[in-house]
Amino acid sequence: MIFLMRFCFSLLFVIAISFHTFAQAPAGFFNLDKAPKLGKMASFKASELCDVADKTQSYLNQFTEDKFAVHAGKVFDESVTLVKVEQTLEFICQTYREDVREKRQSRLHDQEFLTTHFDFYRWTPDIATARKIALKSTNARKSSMLNAIPTDKIFLTKYYTKLLIASNVKTAVYNQALYSLPYDETGLTLAEANNDLTITRNKFTRQEVIAGVLEEKKLAKALIWLTEEALHDVLLQGTGVVEVNGQRRYFNVHRNNGIAYDYAIGKRDQARYWYFSEVPSIMGYGETLESKIAIRPQVSFAGNVDQLGLGKLFMVSYKQAGEEISRLGVLSDQGGAFDNNLFQLDLLVDSYFGWEDYHQANKDLPDYASAWLMLMKPPQKY
Structure with missing residues (x-):
């Protein structure tokens, strides 16, 4: 699907952040974070993350002629490659299946495992473009939300079927x-x-x-x-x-x-x-x-597929009920609202009849979150 708009409710929560742990890596809005501060890994199922990762990887393999989506990304340098993206998706399912065979809790919910096996590229939102869109918007609430995007967090919207x-x-x-x-x-x-x-x-x-x-x-x-x-x-x-x-x-x-x-x-x-x-x-x-990818709630993101490239694994972190929560999802959807948009991801939450049941189920999810692109580290770094 695509698609996107969403309804926002929480107030702006701005956290100052030090950039001394960052080393410049992919160009522009993504920087290698050598010490990502992760919260409790929650709110997603490893089985469903693997399912979306597997189907998205299949699309990357089968539809190489789709130049709109099947590429390493237009906003990164050579450290991000399509091969690494596919290896990352494959590793997600490999890890899940090994854990099932060993009858152990998924290591995809283990902070130490993730920081050991993945490189994290912190996403700094394109605030300038968000402000320009806010100026043109006739929707006061939308303008307010866009203007309130912190410099160190993306706009985390939610969409539902x-x-x-x-x-x-x-x-x-x-x-x-x-x-x-x-x-x-x-x-x-x-x-x-x-x-x-x-x-x-x-x-x-x-x-x-x-x-x-x-x-x-x-x-x-x-x-x-x-x-x-x-x-x-x-x-x-x-x-x-x-x-x-x-x-x-x-x-x-x-x-x-x-x-x-x-x-x-x-x-x-x-x-x-x-x-x-x-x-x-x-x-x-x-x-x-x-050719559309079958996606699942809570592990599927819609975003700027044109500039980011399909299949990117993202982690988002935010405070919920006083606790820092981190979760994983795959960029497996897009929509018209993401054209020239490098400040937002849209999380597929579930299916609802309307605003009331949607709001009741998601009212504690914040509007802004720290975000990282994740790529599997080369084997020699393990």
């Missing part, structure tokens, strides 16, 4: 369709369709679709019917987990109308519109629907 109630048929309540690709795109490759501005998908804005142009002209198949509010939510989130006549079904974005996401405006004003397809589970990044 929307639990929705839907209907197989149009009703007075469920009057907005989730559409599959328009009929005139059947059989076209992504490249062919993107280059043809005359096809239905490239013609209409979100507002025109909501007004009924596809239904009126019978241009696309309605997969299910939602309320308008639910439609805006699922277009933003990218994935819908839907209850239809008591059956749970999954829908994921397929292709959009080519209009960029505008970070400065709200969800209802976005002109970008997505067409969907039914899928077997929650899906993350993939150049095509068929």
Whole structure:
């Protein structure tokens, strides 16, 4: 999925930090931290981290032609390589499987094991870009949160897959369709369709679709019917987990109308519109629907795949209930809000019906966190 916006609640907590333990390594916003201060390793399952790592590594191996995502990263120097990224993901699963065979607690929750076997590159957020976006935003809360990003912490947002109630048929309540690709795109490759501005998908804005142009002209198949509010939510989130006549079904974005996401405006004003397809589970990044990575809550991050490169292992640390907590996750998803964004990660938390149950489950998670890129050390350093 993709996708991203999120709802923030805690107040700014700024901690001064000394940089004398840092040695310059990857260029720009990432620096080698020889003494990372880690908290209690919690809030994730090693089995699920391995699952996402394994599927993301498979994507890196199988889809080398995807130059948008499959690269070492555009913001690092030569110390970060694609080979190291793949070795890191492989090592995650190797460690998990060895621990299962030995019937011992996962070493991925052991601070000493992690600092022994991984290099940590501390992420310093791109504050300047965040401030520029804040100036343009029409959302006061969003501007406030962006302006409050500390110099030593990233903006840690949270996203969830929307639990929705839907209907197989149009009703007075469920009057907005989730559409599959328009009929005139059947059989076209992504490249062919993107280059043809005359096809239905490239013609209409979100507002025109909501007004009924596809239904009126019978241009696309309605997969299910939602309320308008639910439609805006699922277009933003990218994935819908839907209850239809008591059956749970999954829908994921397929292709959009080519209009960029505008970070400065709200969800209802976005002109970008997505067409969907039914899928077997929650899906993350993939150049095509068929290639998308199956992701899991609590161990999957969405972020700037274009600049960071797919498959990066990140650790984030923050205070929760007076205790320092650290957790691991894989960059396995992306979204329009991450274009030119090197100050934010978005954690997939779970599936919820709405703000109330989401907030209740995640109200103690902070809005900012220390963050590190992690790469497996060469064997000779063990």
